[in-house]
Amino acid sequence: MLWEKGTKIQVKIEDISDTGEGIGKTDGFTWFVKDAVIGDLVEAKVMKTKKSYGFARLEQVLEPSPHRVLPPCPVARSCGGCQLQAMDYEEQARFKENKVFNNLLRIGGIDCKELFEPMIKMDNPWHYRNKAQFPVGKNKEGKIITGFYAGRTHTIIECEDCLIGVPENARILNCIRTYMEEYGILPYDEETNTGMVRHILIRKGFQTGQIMVCLVINGPTEQMRGSEVLVKRLTALFDKTGPENTPQLTTIACSINQEKTNVIMGKELVNLYGPGVIIDWIGPVQYRISPLSFYQVNPVQTQRLYETALEYAELTGTETVWDLYCGIGTITLFLARKAKKVYGVEIIPQAIEDACANAKLNGIENVEFFTGKAEEVLPEQFESNPVPVDVIVVDPPRKGCDARCLETIIAMEPKRIVYISCDSATLARDLKVLGEHGYEVARGRMVDMFPWSIHIECVVGMQRKHI
Ligand SMILES: C[S@@+](CC[C@H](N)C(=O)[O-])C[C@H]1O[C@@H](n2cnc3c(N)ncnc32)[C@H](O)[C@@H]1O
Known part of the structure; x- marks a missing residue:
């Protein structure tokens, strides 16, 4: 038809x-x-x-x-960030569970529904994001606006109080917009590559209350007239006399990005106020977070995710562990408290710098980090130093593990593999390969890290079969 x-x-x-x-x-x-x-x-x-x-x-x-349900956010339809806001939270969870189980069965040939524990949902699935990046622009009347890009476009949907972001965002954005109007600082115009402020990045440590603001600007900081006034106003926004984790604006930075690009952050960072980093805790481990660091966006669920991974690793203190795709070492440091030695591998050199700094910050010495591709570092290390390994944890990006990485994991014969995944299709593909080479799914759990979006995180514990 x-x-x-x-x-x-x-x-x-x-x-x-x-x-x-x-x-x-x-x-x-x-x-x-x-x-x-x-x-x-x-x-x-x-x-x-x-x-x-x-x-x-x-x-x-x-x-x-x-x-x-009626989406509580007035821009839910146009924004596109929360694809499932019109669906009640319980139904979203059911939909995500079905999707994962279907993929595991259809792609991986694995029927493991009964091995999965109930999904870890959020008690209060709002205001959970510790990080937001707001593009800055002008509306039709020429007023400076901040918000989000409408799905797959660069049209800014004005939004001051995103319901999945922290409530402090609105006050910070308002303060910056007022300053820009007063001092004649223009928003960036990507058509003409002119104007100054491109994005505003805000990050908050949920445990410490420390907040970082980073303005992404199209020129040197000297062109930000009156920036000292902005700093004064921003730091005065929140009460400094409250209890320890009361929100506090502790760092203000600028990221210089003069390229004609969709990449948000520039290469040069200039600190305007504070130490340039904020500190946050996940469980008993503290982390230094810079404007560029990768850090999970939902800290409440991240702790539950890492605790689940740790539980599935079944560590007693004597184990040698590899943590592949380790980012800034968040899981590595979590595991290190219960293992003899943990090796972390990550492709981004700056993340490894953060990982080493975080190990030092926590006084954790039984970790070693390698910069490089997991599929290259792991085979090299296995060849040059083939020490027995007890557990391998992987937390790859959406595309899953590289075939060479999986081959080496299999050759290393760990007793257990813990696979953390944000894409159940590639998870299913990789579990199939591991299943064909002596590993079986022992348990699994989904953690809802991104309520109202279609995404779901999965942790799967695999055991080596006794052949
Ligand atoms: C899903 S994140 C996990 C980060 C970390 N485990 C965490 O929980 O914060 C995946 C990480 O893998 C890194 N990565 C991507 N491809 C890689 C590769 N081929 N080898 C090693 N790391 C890689 C990314 O830079 C990113 O930090």
Whole structure:
């Protein structure tokens, strides 16, 4: 059947895609409808069609799903950051669980539903993000605005109080916008590569209350007229006399980015106030976080994720452990408190610098870090120093582990493998390979690190089979 652009169709939504669109069928033809929820009967307008599927825009919900809720955020639809805000939290969890189990079965051939413990959900799934990056621009009236890019565009959706960000963001953004208006500091214009302030990065240590503000600017800091006034105003925003973890603005920095690029942060950092880093704790381990450091964005759930990984590693204090894709050593340091020795591997040199600094900060000495690709460092180390290894923990990016990395893990014969994954499709692919080489899933757990988004984190514990 031919579907003209603009045709109205009725679709019953049966699933959600990997990018958050509702999925339904008419006469065997698959439709993707953004903002539709599983169980909705919707009227949608055809936008684009391919051979066997098409995209349609939600016009009206004819019969709402029993799980449809009114998104509490006024810009939920246009912003695109929270793809599942119109679905109640319990249903989101069910959807994420199904997605993971389906992928494990379909891609990995692994039926392990009964080995999984219940998902670790959030008691209060709001205001959980410790980091936000707000683009700065102007609206049609020429007023300076801050917000988020609308999904897949560079149109700024004005938003002062994102419901998954910390409440302090709104006051900080307001203070910076007022300063910019008063001092004639212009927002960056990416069309002409002119103007000054491109983004505002805000990070908060949930345990310490320390807040960092980093302005990404298109020029040297000397061009930020009145920056000393901005510093004074920002640091006066929060009460300094409250209890220990009362929010405190402790660091203000500028990142200079004069490139015509989509990359947010520039290469040069200039500190305007404070030590240039904030400190936060995850459980008993403290971390130094710079504007450039990778640090998990949901600290409440990160602690639960790391505790689960630690539990699955079954450490007694005598084990040798590898932590592959270790970032700034967050899991490495968690594991090191219960192991004899932990080796961390990470591709980004600056993250390894942070990892070493964090080890020192915590007085942890039984760790060693390597900079490089896991698929190169691990085989090299295994060849030059083939000491027995008890546990290997992996936490790769979405694309999963490289084949050479998996081969070496198998050759090293650890007793246990703990796989932390943010993409259940590549997790399933890699577990299949490990399963074909003597490892079986012993237990697993999902941790909801990103409520209202389609993403879900998984921890899987594998044991070497006795052959
Ligand atoms: C999902 S993050 C995990 C970071 C860390 N485990 C944590 O919890 O904060 C994945 C990390 O793998 C790193 N990475 C990506 N490809 C890599 C590779 N081939 N070898 C080693 N590290 C890699 C990334 O830079 C990133 O820090």
